[in-house]
Amino acid sequence: MTLKLDKVNRGPHLSTLVASSISREIAQGRLKPGDQLPTEQALATTFGVSRNVVREAIARLRSEGRIWSQQGRGAFVADATNATVLTIDYETLQRADSFRNLFELRGMLEVQIAALAATRRSDADIVAMEQALDGMRMAPYGSVAWLKNDLGFHRAVADATQNPYMGQFLVFVSERVRESILAAGNQQKSDDMARTTLGEHERILAAIKAGDAKGASAAMTRHLAGAASRVGLPGGDAEAASPTRHSRLRKAVRGRAG
Amino acid sequence: MTLKLDKVNRGPHLSTLVASSISREIAQGRLKPGDQLPTEQALATTFGVSRNVVREAIARLRSEGRIWSQQGRGAFVADATNATVLTIDYETLQRADSFRNLFELRGMLEVQIAALAATRRSDADIVAMEQALDGMRMAPYGSVAWLKNDLGFHRAVADATQNPYMGQFLVFVSERVRESILAAGNQQKSDDMARTTLGEHERILAAIKAGDAKGASAAMTRHLAGAASRVGLPGGDAEAASPTRHSRLRKAVRGRAG
DNA sequence: TCAATCAGGGTTGTATGATAACACGACAAG
DNA sequence: CTTGTCGTGTTATCATACAACCCTGATTGA
Known part of the structure; x- marks a missing residue:
């Protein structure tokens, strides 16, 4: 509760600043689970804003599961595991190792997603992938349209697993990687x-089309290694998360609908 | 914007109801990306609440990346990929296939996390795992303490990857699975x-301790298959997401090897 | 003594009105 | 056609008030 907000800083909303400020207090351990927050009025005066702004910030933190409040008593810091949303703040995102770690996580997901997609994909999934690929072919490299279709391809692969959470998580992680x-x-x-x-991308699609799970994950591994090197990261990291190292254990997975 | 809130419903906050109501409008396609929301005043009157409540709801949706707003113009529905937080609402969680899909996603993460942990774990990580295991031994099965230490063990494994996002994601997914x-x-x-x-758990720890990536992921696969059957799910699903998909291996493992 | 009741202050939840900051179109002047 | 101004509508913020609720402690009654 030390930060005094500067009115000159007129980028985000005040409630956003207050929320992230309180959030930081929690993350850095100055406010521990179970602790009671200062009253809304107190927060308003310390931050130099109206109680209304404080309430918007608290509403946001409450929706994220970081705090809980009861009428007549006050607001309290919740347990860490109570967080009902997964969020990565921009501050963390800017740290040097953030990109590498996020990329590793994405690789973990995506390599297995590719394998699963090869065994479960429907014809509609194939069409979606091809459309995204066409979109990439027509757009200049690195343009907004290109990036959109690139993400769309990976999303289509994830959706081909028939598990909606795969796409949801992958898109989230991918967007964080991009940021x-x-x-x-x-x-x-x-x-x-x-x-x-x-x-x-074409090799990934071909493997998925053929129902070749091993080939799909291998192609995805190569793609991620290539993407890593294209943004200046040693490609070996993506492979560490890939199942390629367990290749002896794996068998070719039988394809389903041809 | 059809719902008229009933004041008798005094469970959650009004802002929560308004937020989820708008959220539903977006999810069901009645509000498409780029569409402008009604003015705060209009929302307030249609929902039968004060403008203050509407603002708290909007602050929440804005923090989730679902909408964006600009002073003097209005509030607009954002693109789906703009979501800056990952959230799974309770409604979705209750769907029958939700558990199965979440479990599959968790398996995907965890099996590879185990392998990575085996190659990167430090002595402190081993200690953390052993502590969690001790906590499980002393607590009755299924108790709060047991669940807490169970999650703690998996978190310790994830932290042993030295990638903070692994633990963050795994805990999030695990909590949703539990819910x-x-x-x-x-x-x-x-x-x-x-x-x-x-x-x-002991076999997982042993493999990680020995630096055996292959053994760790195999042990984790077995654990997840067992956990699946314990909650009444065909164990094959967890296996589909694992790189050790191998029916012969699975047969050999059945009946507590080692 | 002890338990129940009640009054009071403090806190959150909500409502209301007002003002500042900003966007945008209309409209007149050049 | 361009430019500048103005009016209107909207969001962002402030300030105040009241209702609902929790907690504590005093009062009351047995």
């Missing part, structure tokens, strides 16, 4: 990259 | 289950 790339700001593009990336 | 179990309400417990579960 952390922007935060780092180190990216160069070339026509060669476009061709390479498209080829990687 | 969906509670929503389904089908669980029976026995002392035998406690012993079996503990044994599964």
